[in-house]
Amino acid sequence: MNAGSHRVAVLVYDGVKLLDVAGPGEVFGEANLLGADYRIALVSASGADVTSSIGMRIAVEGSAAREPDPGTFLMPGGDIYPRTPVAPDLAEATRDLAARAGRVASVCSGAFVLGATGLLNGKRATTHWKITGELAARHPQVRVEPDAIYVRDGTTYTSAGVTAGIDLALALVEEDHGPDLSREVARSLVVYLQRAGGQSQFSAPLQGPPPRSPALRGIVDLVTADPAGDHSLTGLAGRLNVSTRHLTRLFREEMGTTPARYVESIRFDIAKSLLDQGHTATRAASLAGFPSYESLRRVFARELSLSPTAYQRRFATARRDQPG
Known part of the structure; x- marks a missing residue:
């Protein structure tokens, strides 16, 4: 790795949402065109290629265990969470990468993977507005912020649903290289540098369980x-x-x-x-x-x-x- 480069390890798995991977990847890639040096590595728990939520095959560089210590470890989400428990091999790979990474980030339901491994205990976090209540119920030691687009707690970052991964990646680029470069990336991708309001502006009306009485x-x-x-x-x-x-x-x-x-x-x-x-x-x-x-x-x-x-x-x- 060249001096000044920043390795981003993205842990993928069968059923991962493609936009959770591609959105942040495009931000880091665009930043590279403007002078940054992000090295994006797609890895899986076993080292085998995976299939995304829309059926597209995702080729990986290898297993999480063989991945060099990353500057950023990114955990994307998928529709399988929180419907199913986190697989033991995925949890083990998550703990390993998180322990060796400079910072840890999740997109959408990727927060459930981090939560299942205890990485969010005692921290503030968010996820997609539809499942913030489920995250809080499953992990009472996590302080869930249901309306946030993304949340930073120390070196741990969590973001809301799908496209919020772009917001999160822009924030990481700004942290690494300053607001001018992240602003240019946002302009190039034709997205907001910082969206006004929280994710409740995207939620459907009259959500939540009806009253009991x-x-x-x-x-x-x-x-x-x-x-x-x-x-x-x-x-x-x-x-x-x-x-x-x-x-x-x-x-x-x-x-x-x-x-x-x-x-x-x-x-x-x-x-x-x-x-x-x-x-x-x-x-x-x-x-x-x-x-x-x-x-x-x-x-x-x-x-x-x-x-x-x-x-x-x-x-x-x-x-x-x-x-x-």
Whole structure:
């Protein structure tokens, strides 16, 4: 290895998501065109080639055990996690590379591999928004940050789903070579150097398990059916035939929030869906039950660090002649 070069070992396996491998690889490769010297090595636990999640064969240089000490060890994700336990040989290869690497990073569900080997214990971490709850449940010693695009804790890095691996790789390039080079890489790849907001801006509406109690499940139906209706604490308690005290206690014990905040979260999801359909921000605020555009804007700023119009520019489905 030449002086100044930085070896990146990527541990692949059958079912690995191809973009988790290729996305960061393209960032490091583009950085090389601009003066960096990253040496990317694809390795597997056994040294045998693997098949990606889309059926493409990935050729490797050899086994993880024979890989020289890497500057960066990258653990990509795959749809098989967290559905299946981490194979013992993959866990062993992960521990070996992590012990010898200057820094350890994961993309998407690769965090489950790191978690299974204890490498995330006592650390902050993230993964794809759909499975952050599962990561926290399986590994209670890990402080999961569900809305982060990527998280750094010391020399350990974890990132959210698939394309967040590009964000993570850009951050690593900036750490190694400074903001000017990472900015040029981002420009060349036509991606954001640093995305505004967290990964919740990409999540589907009304995610998560429904409330257990019939009264709370009824509130979802009431607000969804008539978002602009009277959904004050008194109004909800009256329609559900329970006391305001009982309803407040149910929310506190089961949902860890207040009735007002829960109603607001449903309206927020409805507003996101309306924006996705092409409604104007003002129209979406009205239809979702917000008293004004400004009140909707404040919720978007708090939850996503984006304005409704900025969210719509990035994620709304293009539709013509949409009334608003």
